[in-house]
Amino acid sequence: MEKQRSFFKKLFINILFVIISFLALLPIISLLVSSFRPSSELMRQGISLDINWAGMNLDNYEFIFTQAPEYWQWYMNSLIITGLTIVLSLFFSSMVGYALAVYDFKGRNVIFLMVIMILMIPFEILMLPLYQLFIDLNLIDTYFGIMLPLIVAPIAVFFFRQYALGLPTELMDAARIDGSTEYGIFFKIMMPLMLPSFAAMAILQGLSSWNNFLWPLLIIRSNDMFTLPVGLASLLTPYGNNYDILISGSVITILPIILLFIAFQKYFVSGLTVGGVKG
Amino acid sequence: MANQSNAQNNRVMKFLNSKKVVPYILVSPFIVTFIVLTLYPAIQAFIMSFQRILPGQTEFIGLSNYRRVLSPTFYTAFQNTTIYVILTTLILVTVPILLAALLNSKATKYSTFYRASLFIPSLASIIVAGTVFRLIFGETDTALANQVITWFGGEPIQWQYQSWSAMFLMVILSSWRWMGVNVMYYLAALQNVPPELYESADIDGASTVQKFFYVTIPHLKPIITFVTTITIINGFRMFEESYVFWEANSPGNIGLSMVGYMYDQGVQRNDMGFGAAIGVIVLIIIFIVSIIQLKFTGAFKRGDE
Numbered sequence: 001m002e003k004q005r006s007f008f009k010k011l012f013i014n015i016l017f018v019i020i021s022f023l024a025l026l027p028i029i030s031l032l033v034s035s036f037r038p039s040s041e042l043m044r045q046g047i048s049l050d051i052n053w054a055g056m057n058l059d060n061y062e063f064i065f066t067q068a069p070e071y072w073q074w075y076m077n078s079l080i081i082t083g084l085t086i087v088l089s090l091f092f093s094s095m096v097g098y099a100l101a102v103y104d105f106k107g108r109n110v111i112f113l114m115v116i117m118i119l120m121i122p123f124e125i126l127m128l129p130l131y132q133l134f135i136d137l138n139l140i141d142t143y144f145g146i147m148l149p150l151i152v153a154p155i156a157v158f159f160f161r162q163y164a165l166g167l168p169t170e171l172m173d174a175a176r177i178d179g180s181t182e183y184g185i186f187f188k189i190m191m192p193l194m195l196p197s198f199a200a201m202a203i204l205q206g207l208s209s210w211n212n213f214l215w216p217l218l219i220i221r222s223n224d225m226f227t228l229p230v231g232l233a234s235l236l237t238p239y240g241n242n243y244d245i246l247i248s249g250s251v252i253t254i255l256p257i258i259l260l261f262i263a264f265q266k267y268f269v270s271g272l273t274v275g276g277v278k279g
Numbered sequence: 280m281a282n283q284s285n286a287q288n289n290r291v292m293k294f295l296n297s298k299k300v301v302p303y304i305l306v307s308p309f310i311v312t313f314i315v316l317t318l319y320p321a322i323q324a325f326i327m328s329f330q331r332i333l334p335g336q337t338e339f340i341g342l343s344n345y346r347r348v349l350s351p352t353f354y355t356a357f358q359n360t361t362i363y364v365i366l367t368t369l370i371l372v373t374v375p376i377l378l379a380a381l382l383n384s385k386a387t388k389y390s391t392f393y394r395a396s397l398f399i400p401s402l403a404s405i406i407v408a409g410t411v412f413r414l415i416f417g418e419t420d421t422a423l424a425n426q427v428i429t430w431f432g433g434e435p436i437q438w439q440y441q442s443w444s445a446m447f448l449m450v451i452l453s454s455w456r457w458m459g460v461n462v463m464y465y466l467a468a469l470q471n472v473p474p475e476l477y478e479s480a481d482i483d484g485a486s487t488v489q490k491f492f493y494v495t496i497p498h499l500k501p502i503i504t505f506v507t508t509i510t511i512i513n514g515f516r517m518f519e520e521s522y523v524f525w526e527a528n529s530p531g532n533i534g535l536s537m538v539g540y541m542y543d544q545g546v547q548r549n550d551m552g553f554g555a556a557i558g559v560i561v562l563i564i565i566f567i568v569s570i571i572q573l574k575f576t577g578a579f580k581r582g583d584e
Contacts, residue, residue, distance in 0.1 A: 013387055020378070021396035027411040027455065028399060030423065034414065046417025049426050092308040099305035103298070111306055118317050122516045122565065124538045125558040128545045129323035130316065132332075152312040182301040211404040213519055218546055229406040236410060236523065250407040257402045265395065272401060273463045 028254070035060055035251045039244035060248035068245045073224050074231035075252075077143070078210060081227060085147050085209040086202050092152045093201070094194065097160025098186060102169060112161070118154040124214070131218050141221045150209055156201045163197040164190070196267075203264070203271035210257065228253050327555035344556035353557065355532045356540040357564075359446070363536070364514035364568075366450045371461055371510050372503065378458075379465035380495055394466070397459035405456070409523020412452050413439075439524055445533040449520040461506050468502040469495070504576045511572060515565045518542060537561050 030047045036056040064071055099105075100112055130149065139145030167190055175185045191198075213229045220230055232249055235242040261268050294300060331340045378397070382390050400408070415423045416438040425435040438444045472495065480490045496503075518538040525534045527543045535543075537557065545554020 010388070013381055013384070014389070017381070017387060017389075017393045021393050024396045024400055024455070024459065027408065027415065028403065030415065031407070031411045042414065044419070044421075046419055046422030047411065047414040048421045048423055050421060095305045096309040099302040103302035103305075105299070105302040108302070111309065114313050114317075115309070118313065121317065121321065122512065122562070124516050124518070124541065125324055125562045126317065126320035128541070128551050128554045128558060129320035129327060131546070132327075132551060133315075133320065133323075149316055152309050152316075157309060181296045182298065183296070186305075207402065213405060213522075214542075229404050232404075232406045232410070233523070236406070236413070236526075246410060250410055254403050254407050258399060261399065261402055262395075268402075269398065269463050272398075272460055273467065 028258070031247070031250060031254075035247045039247065042247060043243045060244045063244045064248045064252070068249075070223060070226075071231065071245055071249050074226045074228050077225060078228040081143055081146055082206050082209040084143070085150050086206050088147070088151050089153050089156060089205045090198055090201055093156035094160045094191065094198070095186070096152065097157045097162075098164045098190060098194070100157070100161045101164035102167065102172065102190075115154045115157050115161075119158065123149070127215070127218065134219060140219055141225050143225075145219050146212075146216050146227065147209070149215060150205065150212070153205060153208075156205060159201060159204075160194065160197060163194055167193055199264070199267040200271040203260075203268050207257070207272070324555050324558055327552050328559045330552040330555075332551045340552070344553045345560075347553060348556050348560055352532060352535070353537075353540060353560075356535045356537045359532075359534070360515060360517060360536045362446060363449055363453075363517055363520075364511055366446070367453050367514050368507060368510045370450065370454045371457055372507050374454075375458060375461035375465050375506070376496070376499065376503070379462050379469055380491060382462065383466060383469045394459070394462070397462050399459070400456050401460045403456070405519040406523060408452060408456060409519075412448065413524060416448055440530055440533075442531070442533040445524070445529065448524055449517070449534065452523075453517075453520050457510075461510075464502055464506055465499060468499050472498045500576075504573070507572060507576065508569060511568060512565055515561060515568070537564075 033051065034042055034047050036058065037051070038055060038057070039060055041052070041055070100108060100115075134140060134145050134148075139148070171189055172185050175189055180188070211229060212227070213233070216227045216230050217233070220226055223231075223234075226234065228249075232246060232253065235246040235249075295304065328344055329339055329341060330337050330344075381387060382393060387393070417425070418435075418437045418439065419425065420429065420435045424438065429435060436444055438448055476494050476498075477490060480494055485493065516538055517536045521529065521534040521536050521539050527539060527547060529535060538561065541554045541557040541561070544550050544557065
């Protein structure tokens with residue numbers, strides 16, 4: 001009797017989760033399926049249950065690969081910006097977080113407080129003055145202008161600090177006796193020890209850059225500087241004459257991320273839930 | 280000569296490598312970006328909110344930007360945003376607790392697969408997500424959402440043109456994207472609940488529901504406060520969830536958010552002083568609500584851990 005009850009309980013919970021997982025994945029699956037439908041039909045019907053399976057083809061993909069150079073320009077822009085953002089922001093943020101964790105110096109607590117403060121001020125409030133500043137500095141429509149606000153990320157500084165607090169400082173003294181410089185200690189000894197935190201932060205920073213929308217929307221003027229989200233959003237018109245690029249382009253935008261997620265699940269989860277790390 | 284510059288070089292190197300100087304060099308990128316990208320714009324935002332800014336001429340106009348903020352349009356934006364905050368907070372704080380508790384129980388097989396599926400939506404860019412949601416919630420009878428409704432005997436809905444369904448679209452989009460991330464927060468916290476507590480509750484004959492309310496929830500309290508705080512703050516910052524459905528102009532402003540209003544006035548109409556004033560008001564609202572919420576959840580009490 002008891003066994004039977006627990007069996008039905010298990011069955012119920014598992015059915016529930018199969019449904020929930022299906023609902024969570026439904027938009028992604030329907031995007032994928034729709035990308036093989038003729039774009040005119042998609043525009044007329046929306047994502048629909050009456051799928052004409054026989055009418056499916058690769059036209060949208062053929063079109064994007066052969067006749068949409070602007071999409072690949074956006075892809076290139078996004079790749080370059082995301083790559084540079086990851087490298088620069090990890091370099092600077094780890095430096096700052098590491099210094100806050102291992103050195104005892106005047107002003108350390110004030111600086112840490114500033115990190116927390118930036119975390120709490122919504123970016124949107126600073127957006128207009130920054131926009132004006134970037135106009136004055138001629139940073140409109142440049143890669144640098146798009147990346148700059150993400151380069152020293154307070155959340156990454158915070159995460160690296162927490163991680164570096166657990167580093168063995170005895171190693172530093174030993175290295176000093178061996179004649180290593182402070183910078184040598186950081187780059188050659190401590191940085192390799194911090195690698196797992198680098199993986200999580202690379203994902204957090206990479207994802208926020210790849211998906212960043214509002215700031216690039218402000219700062220980019222010309223079509224050939226668009227990043228993927230801004231470019232795709234420009235196709236999102238009620239007239240729907242670009243649905244071929246929009247739909248296949250959306251798939252090509254998120255597929256690499258999902259594949260990376262399947263490969264590096266653990267780091268994605270710790271990267272995206274970093275706000276919850278304990279002090 | 281060469282020797283002298285060598286010695287000087289050495290002294291510089293020694294200075295740069297002293298334990299007193301190194302930390303300042305390492306944190307300098309942060310100091311610079313803090314001043315340029317946070318402190319300056321924060322102060323500037325306040326100054327701009329008292330100005331009329333036209334190309335080449337900027338003048339102080341006192342409080343008149345703030346007087347203009349108190350308009351019916353801003354009130355609509357405020358109302359939309361507030362309803363959005365309340366609904367997303369209700370959904371994104373409570374439902375993930377239940378899902379996490381169920382995922383954590385031994386009854387759930389293939390838990391890794393469920394977690395991954397819940398998490399994947401957070402990887403999609405809001406624009407891609409918005410594209411899909413627009414197509415699912417299209418106004419034609421053939422779009423998926425309307426097909427399901429008709430199948431259950433309802434009337435097709437013009438999703439993007441009514442105030443309640445506009446709100447529904449934004450809330451469902453946001454819930455879909457962030458559910459999995461919040462589940463992960465709770466799952467991480469659940470690992471820290473001592474299993475003995477459940478065992479002794481079992482001995483006392485507690486039911487599953489009782490265990491959930493008397494053991495699980497109290498242990499999750501710090502993380503519940505955290506999730507509530509970020510959900511509220513992110514809710515007041517809402518912009519993109521509306522932009523993907525209506526760009527910057529929804530019919531009758533049914534999708535207008537406070538940040539959307541700021542974008543429309545400050546960027547599109549180039550009235551940056553007025554935009555800055557809206558920003559300051561948004562900041563004050565976030566600040567007040569956060570304080571009330573943190574007080575209410577007892578986050579200020581010391582030694583609560």
